[in-house]
Amino acid sequence: MVSGAMAWFGRLSWWWMVAVVIGTVLVFGGPQIVSWIRGLFGV
Numbered sequence: 829m830v831s832g833a834m835a836w837f838g839r840l841s842w843w844w845m846v847a848v849v850i851g852t853v854l855v856f857g858g859p860q861i862v863s864w865i866r867g868l869f870g871v
């Protein structure tokens with residue numbers, strides 16, 4: 829929330845905000861992403 833408010837008020841670049849969102853998705857969605865990739869390759 830803090831990074832979103834900082835981007836909204838121009839204190840943080842929007843590219844940093846995109847990186848924060850992608851990082852959050854990777855951290856919390858890691859197990860689902862790994863199982864999807866494993867299923868994709870049949871491992």
